[in-house]
Amino acid sequence: MALYTCNELLRPARKQGVGVAAINLANYETAAALFEAAEQTGLPLIVQMYSRMFGNGKAEAIIPMLRKMAEKCSSPIAVHLDHGTSFEQAKAAVEWGCTSVMFDGSNLPMKENIRITKEVVKFARKAGVSTEAEIGHVAMGDEGHLTVPEEALRFVEETGVDALAIAIGTAHGYYKETPKLDVERCKAIADVLPGLPLVLHGGTGTPLADVRKVIRCGIAKINVATEYQDCFLKATRAELEKLDGKFMPVDRFMDPVREKCVEHAARLMRAFALQA
Numbered sequence: 327m328a329l330y331t332c333n334e335l336l337r338p339a340r341k342q343g344v345g346v347a348a349i350n351l352a353n354y355e356t357a358a359a360l361f362e363a364a365e366q367t368g369l370p371l372i373v374q375m376y377s378r379m380f381g382n383g384k385a386e387a388i389i390p391m392l393r394k395m396a397e398k399c400s401s402p403i404a405v406h407l408d409h410g411t412s413f414e415q416a417k418a419a420v421e422w423g424c425t426s427v428m429f430d431g432s433n434l435p436m437k438e439n440i441r442i443t444k445e446v447v448k449f450a451r452k453a454g455v456s457t458e459a460e461i462g463h464v465a466m467g468d469e470g471h472l473t474v475p476e477e478a479l480r481f482v483e484e485t486g487v488d489a490l491a492i493a494i495g496t497a498h499g500y501y502k503e504t505p506k507l508d509v510e511r512c513k514a515i516a517d518v519l520p521g522l523p524l525v526l527h528g529g530t531g532t533p534l535a536d537v538r539k540v541i542r543c544g545i546a547k548i549n550v551a552t553e554y555q556d557c558f559l560k561a562t563r564a565e566l567e568k569l570d571g572k573f574m575p576v577d578r579f580m581d582p583v584r585e586k587c588v589e590h591a592a593r594l595m596r597a598f599a600l601q602a
């Protein structure tokens with residue numbers, strides 16, 4: 327049995343100055359590869375799904391499978407809702423079996439973000455589930471704005487949230503230019519929130535050396551979605567080309583694709599977990 331809340335994985339990580347990978351899966355293959363990577367590395371892992379999958383029946387069907395896989399895995403695993411859009415969605419995620427939920431109100435006025443986050447924290451805590459929220463805004467095809475340390479402190483004090491996603495210069499998706507991380511800002515936020523795990527969204531394409539720097543400054547959870555899923559797509563494309571129009575049963579076709587995903591996830595997990 328290796329099912330944990332994010333809090334149980336992230337508190338010790340922040341204390342030790344190491345990072346835990348939080349990787350977005352989207353189907354059986356991208357999920358199974360994550361568990362294989364966790365088994366290979368012996369490291370804790372957060373398996374997560376984007377909010378869209380909680381609105382179309384996919385997450386509801388996949389979560390029981392993830393819990394079963396976690397029970398068989400010898401590494402600690404948390405199952406997380408990424409970028410929850412409402413209290414109702416976070417509630418559903420808890421009821422379907424997530425051990426951690428994010429509510430993302432980073433585009434709302436601060437007051438509204440606090441109000442809904444508070445509700446989510448209250449409901450989740452009763453169910454023994456941990457929480458993440460965001461203050462400042464990590465760009466998602468829109469305009470981002472950086473997190474202010476005083477606002478972060480006020481937000482955590484008023485909501486009681488377990489982990490905080492902060493905006494320090496990353497963005498979601500692939501970058502046109504290499505992002506520049508505001509390490510000093512990260513350190514200032516970590517200093518006003520001792521012990522609280524901070525979360526870096528937009529891990530894709532951020533130079534590992536920079537990610538290592540902010541892990542030393544309080545980042546305990548690193549979200550990676552785009553580059554992991556792109557690894558799946560690229561490997562699928564390569565296998566289709568090899569097949570050259572011939573038939574192969576899909577389960578066998580997927581085996582080498584999954585292998586590529588295992589390698590990719592294991593590499594990220596090891597890089598984030600290196601002690602400073």
Ligand SMILES: [Zn+2]
Pocket residue numbers: 409464498527528549
């Ligand atoms: Zn994100």
